[in-house]
Amino acid sequence: MQTRKIVFVVMVILLIGLLAACGSTAPAEPATQEPVAEEPAAEEPVVEEPSEPVTIEFFYPVAVDAPIAAIIEGYIDTFEAENPHITVEAVFSGGYGDVQTAIMTAIDGGAEPPAMGVMLATALYDLINADAISPVSPSDEYLADVFPAFLDNSRYDGKIWSVPFQRSAVVMYYNADLFEEAGIEPPDSWDSWAAAAQALTVRDGAEVTRWGIEYPSGWPYWLFQPLAIGSGQNIVGESDTEVFFDDPDVIEAVQFYIDLSEEYGAMAAGVQGIWGQAPTDLATGLTAMIVHSTGSLTGLLDQVDFELGVMPIPGQTAGTFASVPGGGNIYIMKGAPEEKQAAAWLFAEFLTEAERVADFSIQTGYIASLNSSYKTDAMKAYLAEVPQAEDTKNALQYAGAELMVQNLGEVRNIFHDYLQRAYNGEMTPEEAMAAAQTEAEAALEIFK
Amino acid sequence: MQLSKDGQRRRWNTKKIFAMLITWTIALLWAVPVLWALVASFRPASEPMGRGDVWFGSMLTLDNYIKAWSLAPFDRYFINTVVIVTMVLGVQLVTITLAGFAFAHYEFRGSKILLFVILLQLMIPTTALLVPNFSTIRFLNLYDTRLAIAIPYFGSAFGAFLMRQAFLEVPHDLVDAGTIDGASWWQLLRHIYLPPTIPVLVAFGISSVAWHWNEFLWPLIITKSDAARPLTAGLVRFTQLGEIGAQWSLLSAATLIVAAPLFIAFLFFQRRFIESFVHSGLK
Amino acid sequence: MERSKTRKSSLPYLLILPTLFFVAIFTIWPTINSFYMSLFRQRLNLARFREPTFVGIENFVNLFSDPRFIQVLNNTIIYVIGTVPLAIFLAFLFAFLVNQRIRGVGLSRLSFFHPSILPMVSAATIWMFFLTPDYGIFNEALYFLGYRGPQNWTANPDLALISIMIVALWKNAGYYMIFYLAGMQNLPTEVFEAATLDGASTWQKLRYVTFPLLRGTTLFITTIAIIGAFQTVDQIFVLTKGGPSGASTTLLYYLWQVRFEFQDVGKASAITVVLIVLLLLFTVTNFVLSERGED
Numbered sequence A: 001m002q003t004r005k006i007v008f009v010v011m012v013i014l015l016i017g018l019l020a021a022c023g024s025t026a027p028a029e030p031a032t033q034e035p036v037a038e039e040p041a042a043e044e045p046v047v048e049e050p051s052e053p054v055t056i057e058f059f060y061p062v063a064v065d066a067p068i069a070a071i072i073e074g075y076i077d078t079f080e081a082e083n084p085h086i087t088v089e090a091v092f093s094g095g096y097g098d099v100q101t102a103i104m105t106a107i108d109g110g111a112e113p114p115a116m117g118v119m120l121a122t123a124l125y126d127l128i129n130a131d132a133i134s135p136v137s138p139s140d141e142y143l144a145d146v147f148p149a150f151l152d153n154s155r156y157d158g159k160i161w162s163v164p165f166q167r168s169a170v171v172m173y174y175n176a177d178l179f180e181e182a183g184i185e186p187p188d189s190w191d192s193w194a195a196a197a198q199a200l201t202v203r204d205g206a207e208v209t210r211w212g213i214e215y216p217s218g219w220p221y222w223l224f225q226p227l228a229i230g231s232g233q234n235i236v237g238e239s240d241t242e243v244f245f246d247d248p249d250v251i252e253a254v255q256f257y258i259d260l261s262e263e264y265g266a267m268a269a270g271v272q273g274i275w276g277q278a279p280t281d282l283a284t285g286l287t288a289m290i291v292h293s294t295g296s297l298t299g300l301l302d303q304v305d306f307e308l309g310v311m312p313i314p315g316q317t318a319g320t321f322a323s324v325p326g327g328g329n330i331y332i333m334k335g336a337p338e339e340k341q342a343a344a345w346l347f348a349e350f351l352t353e354a355e356r357v358a359d360f361s362i363q364t365g366y367i368a369s370l371n372s373s374y375k376t377d378a379m380k381a382y383l384a385e386v387p388q389a390e391d392t393k394n395a396l397q398y399a400g401a402e403l404m405v406q407n408l409g410e411v412r413n414i415f416h417d418y419l420q421r422a423y424n425g426e427m428t429p430e431e432a433m434a435a436a437q438t439e440a441e442a443a444l445e446i447f448k
Numbered sequence B: 001m002q003l004s005k006d007g008q009r010r011r012w013n014t015k016k017i018f019a020m021l022i023t024w025t026i027a028l029l030w031a032v033p034v035l036w037a038l039v040a041s042f043r044p045a046s047e048p049m050g051r052g053d054v055w056f057g058s059m060l061t062l063d064n065y066i067k068a069w070s071l072a073p074f075d076r077y078f079i080n081t082v083v084i085v086t087m088v089l090g091v092q093l094v095t096i097t098l099a100g101f102a103f104a105h106y107e108f109r110g111s112k113i114l115l116f117v118i119l120l121q122l123m124i125p126t127t128a129l130l131v132p133n134f135s136t137i138r139f140l141n142l143y144d145t146r147l148a149i150a151i152p153y154f155g156s157a158f159g160a161f162l163m164r165q166a167f168l169e170v171p172h173d174l175v176d177a178g179t180i181d182g183a184s185w186w187q188l189l190r191h192i193y194l195p196p197t198i199p200v201l202v203a204f205g206i207s208s209v210a211w212h213w214n215e216f217l218w219p220l221i222i223t224k225s226d227a228a229r230p231l232t233a234g235l236v237r238f239t240q241l242g243e244i245g246a247q248w249s250l251l252s253a254a255t256l257i258v259a260a261p262l263f264i265a266f267l268f269f270q271r272r273f274i275e276s277f278v279h280s281g282l283k
Numbered sequence C: 001m002e003r004s005k006t007r008k009s010s011l012p013y014l015l016i017l018p019t020l021f022f023v024a025i026f027t028i029w030p031t032i033n034s035f036y037m038s039l040f041r042q043r044l045n046l047a048r049f050r051e052p053t054f055v056g057i058e059n060f061v062n063l064f065s066d067p068r069f070i071q072v073l074n075n076t077i078i079y080v081i082g083t084v085p086l087a088i089f090l091a092f093l094f095a096f097l098v099n100q101r102i103r104g105v106g107l108s109r110l111s112f113f114h115p116s117i118l119p120m121v122s123a124a125t126i127w128m129f130f131l132t133p134d135y136g137i138f139n140e141a142l143y144f145l146g147y148r149g150p151q152n153w154t155a156n157p158d159l160a161l162i163s164i165m166i167v168a169l170w171k172n173a174g175y176y177m178i179f180y181l182a183g184m185q186n187l188p189t190e191v192f193e194a195a196t197l198d199g200a201s202t203w204q205k206l207r208y209v210t211f212p213l214l215r216g217t218t219l220f221i222t223t224i225a226i227i228g229a230f231q232t233v234d235q236i237f238v239l240t241k242g243g244p245s246g247a248s249t250t251l252l253y254y255l256w257q258v259r260f261e262f263q264d265v266g267k268a269s270a271i272t273v274v275l276i277v278l279l280l281l282f283t284v285t286n287f288v289l290s291e292r293g294e295d
Helices: A002-025 A068-082 A096-108 A121-129 A140-145 A148-154 A176-182 A190-200 A221-231 A248-262 A277-283 A294-303 A338-351 A354-364 A377-385 A387-398 A408-423 A429-447 B007-011 B013-040 B063-071 B074-105 B111-123 B126-139 B146-153 B157-168 B172-180 B185-214 B217-222 B231-244 B248-278 C011-037 C058-064 C067-098 C105-117 C120-130 C137-144 C160-185 C189-197 C202-213 C215-231 C234-239 C251-261 C265-294
Strands: A054-060 A086-092 A116-120 A163-175 A202-204 A207-214 A287-293 A308-311 A325-333
Touching: A054 A068, A054 A096, A054 A338, A068 A086, A068 A338, A068 A354, A086 A338, A096 A116, A096 A121, A096 A325, A096 C251, A116 A121, A116 A338, A121 A148, A121 A325, A121 A408, A148 A163, A148 A325, A163 A176, A163 A221, A163 A277, A163 A294, A163 A387, A176 A190, A176 A308, A190 A207, A190 A248, A190 A287, A207 A277, A221 A248, A221 A287, A221 A408, A248 A408, A248 A429, A277 A287, A277 A294, A287 A294, A294 A308, A294 A354, A294 A387, A308 A387, A325 A338, A338 A354, A354 A377, A377 A387, A408 A429, B013 B248, B013 C067, B013 C105, B013 C120, B013 C160, B063 B074, B063 B248, B074 B111, B074 B146, B074 B157, B074 B185, B074 B231, B074 B248, B074 C011, B111 B157, B111 C011, B111 C265, B126 B146, B126 B217, B126 C011, B126 C215, B126 C251, B126 C265, B146 B185, B146 B217, B146 C011, B157 B185, B157 C011, B172 B185, B185 B231, B185 B248, B185 C105, B217 B231, B217 C234, B217 C251, B231 B248, B231 C120, B231 C234, B248 C105, B248 C120, C011 C265, C058 C067, C058 C265, C067 C105, C067 C160, C067 C202, C067 C215, C067 C251, C067 C265, C105 C160, C120 C137, C120 C160, C120 C234, C160 C215, C160 C234, C189 C202, C202 C215, C215 C251, C215 C265, C251 C265
Parallel strands: A054 A086, A054 A116, A207 A287
Antiparallel strands: A116 A325, A163 A287, A163 A308, A163 A325, A202 A207
16 A cells, blocks of 8 residues: 555656646746846946946857957957956857847747847848847937948837948959950950850860859858849839849849859859858869958958959949848847846947947958948058958949848748759749749738 | 687688778778868868868968867867766666666566656657757756756666666576575665676767767757857857858868867777677667 | 566656656657647747747648648658668678678778767768868769769759768768677577588678578667657758758758747647657557568
């Protein structure tokens, strides 16, 4: 009898353990989403310098060929010297997507999110819909100083939600020496571009020893956009719930990408997952041109032993060009305690001071987002020495809007999926873009 | 055991040379990836690889290791991995020994059903349950801790079953003698069951360590900070560095840093590693 | 077994309690919970869908009418069927090779086995280079052998899945080899001597003696290989991220993506249920098939 009793007790304990787990984890999951944010704020509306020591986490991605980690550590040292009570822990978290997933998972896991993070400028709606970020309040001088194009992705509902940090644009880098040897001018239309790429492709029997062009397409929407814009129709418009994937001009742009390999034999066939290798390939002579981010300029200049040309992407008709802005902004996370958010904003302001913005641009190739940065001595000296930096900035004048709509993660996924199917020849550009349009519209439906 | 298998084979000399060549060729091919990584990790980063030029550079350098070490806190990752692996193994050794002993030594009501319930874990591996387990960890308030990485593995169906099988092979007369002498269950376990089954525990321990040293997905989602992150989750950041230029030398160095401790231990204890597998009755 | 039943007591229950406790919390409960949560709609990335709403089997209906999910299922099954038998074949071959009495067996054994103690992410990182177009060693070797097809392994829809399978094979074959090796070394020598006297060739001995005697080992390896195949995703994170166009997305990777990238808890729970059912289906079928083969 006694045995039974003990067994019974044991089973009850086990059951209680189970039930406890049940009770909580079942549908109650999201209840305590961001308790920390509700904590009573400091008595005064957060003043510049919190006196208590505070440690903030700063999640950032590395997406270009530049020593971002070392540069950021340098800034943190300066910042901490100026603000002794603040400690910044920079956490390199992979690519842009990885940073966003990591932060959202942390919130989801019930942990305090990092106080700040660098995520895609276009992640705005996704972050707002998830109620993950706090609005920020840049000074009026700053707002007057920043390039308006870079602030486009920060405004929503009458507020500013992020500040530009590592902003870039799509450009084409080319080996100017090869162009000169072959007597070819830098292209100014699709036709002359394809012809140049074809002429610069070198074959040894069947084996290609140098491609005319490398055009990465592992994560393709961004690099594709200049083709669509150059063709006459961007894939995104004014509305945050509308896309133009199946427009005839967009389809033509898809076809042009395919033609670069199919018709001109100037590019490897199919999707090219070579974002990382492309700059090295240009430097080592494996290709004559690459389409890449302005953020890779400095890294490229370090590697090349030839004259490096930089230009916007040629448009379809002669004399037209196209580009698209990109890159990451600084966001302040709502789930972090007030004092950490305040400290994070302090660091964000520090990072966006004119000299620092200029310095970051010089060290990486990212485009400085402030007018005043171009008036600093350091920047002037740099531009005199590296004229290509001027070219990257000039690419901006040809830029259309980067893809930013509601439910971006899903819409972008759909677009990638079908764009890659077209690139890989699994579907015709018409079929692929029509399917992408239908699915994207369905994904946007609930946001209209 | 290995000896005296088929001594006659000695005669077939051409056949033997042929067999040797085949074995060596395949073995060599199999080793190329790691050999390459080893060579590449000492290649100067300033010498990008190109067609037909992917092995040695103009000189050997440690710079890649130094740079990799500076880009991520590998020492902290290393400590985390060791702590996690030790935690898992320590608890597992206790739980599986006790459970294996219970199932092997006693007959009790419901033992079959309970064994079946535990064995479900073999068929539905913990990895597949990461979604609900994530919620559980959140409920337990363990997110972003090393314990969170380890705790789902504290009970091991595989280990419990393995120990049960091993204990069942312990000769009856020994057990009976012990029982007659009035030994307590603890003494029975300690002095009669455990000594002959140590190799099985070692083999289980080795596969447990290897498995958890290498685990990636669960630690990736259940941690956010370097304070809890193990080596594998740290390494993946470097593969993202693939996005910032083809720094193969640096990547190789980072890869080897992560793999090295277990790898070196393996090289030293190679024979024991494999022998304990071979003789553990893991079959 | 007439093991000791010295006393009827609660002791055995207490002894298995720790194991049972953790299995209950981290296997049984989550399994039940997945079934339950799969009947709800809950999306954490949209404030308005954060509270779970009961939707019946809608998640499953949506899944099975989504061509993307069907593609994921296909990929998973191809992955399992493509890697498991091949890995077992290689494991058997390797075990046979290093079980010979020839020089260099120790080094060969080391060579076959060493990938299995490498983290999968490390293995995949190394292979990322091997699969690089133009100068990656794998592509160079294939070119040397006369292959002239596409080289963008990780971005080509026909090759992406194969490339993650190659990495898994390279890493796992040596691990399974160990079990065969253990089995071979424990085989009774008399059978071989008898077979040799009967004039059996090496091949005949392998085919008619070794392999049948190792049936139990094969069953064990097949089971762990199947379960392992469903669990391998690490190399996908490093090599393909499931692309291009989902061509290398397997069930577990998709599960991760839906849950943590798209934060769709209901759909992720439904996928978990499908995964559990598939795992049970495969392991039970495998077991039944080999049981039947034994008669």
